[in-house]
Amino acid sequence: xxxxxxxxxxxxxxxxxxxxxxxNGAPETDEAPDAASSSGDEEVALAAYTGMxxxxxxxxxxxxxxxxxxxxxxxxSARELMRTALAEAAAGGETEGEPAxxxxxxIEGPERAVVDDCVDDSxxxxxxxxxxxxxxxVDATLIHDGLAxxxxxxxxxxxxxx
Numbered sequence: 001x002x003x004x005x006x007x008x009x010x011x012x013x014x015x016x017x018x019x020x021x022x023x024n025g026a027p028e029t030d031e032a033p034d035a036a037s038s039s040g041d042e043e044v045a046l047a048a049y050t051g052m053x054x055x056x057x058x059x060x061x062x063x064x065x066x067x068x069x070x071x072x073x074x075x076x077s078a079r080e081l082m083r084t085a086l087a088e089a090a091a092g093g094e095t096e097g098e099p100a101x102x103x104x105x106x107i108e109g110p111e112r113a114v115v116d117d118c119v120d121d122s123x124x125x126x127x128x129x130x131x132x133x134x135x136x137x138v139d140a141t142l143i144h145d146g147l148a149x150x151x152x153x154x155x156x157x158x159x160x161x162x
Contacts, residue, residue, distance in 0.1 A: 048150055057099070072148075104117070112143060115140040117137070118135050121136065135159070139157075
């Protein structure tokens, strides 16, 4: 070797620097590891719930790509309920505005979360929704399928329920 240092020594030094940098580079936090993980799950699961509503609102305004994006955020009966609502909205004419969401989430385990929401849809709808819009309770169950959080069950209560 012409460098003066054996390759094993150079490799060991680089490995030690990488390990030291990784060990010292972790952010310090007052949260316990489970609390940090739970907080991250809450954010991701809540993003799935609000992403479902974003896709539904965009689809209600005629965005066909958003209608397909609903599959990224909802499965099962929740997806079917939203698809039925979109079909009914399309039959009623042009949809305008959007609902106001106020969700809270509770992670019940590694594969299940629940959302309680009060959705005010009074600024969202077609001309034919007079008297049926307003703040309404929404209960949602989300599942984690190993890849992502998705809304699996959805119950939308009558106007004035929250």
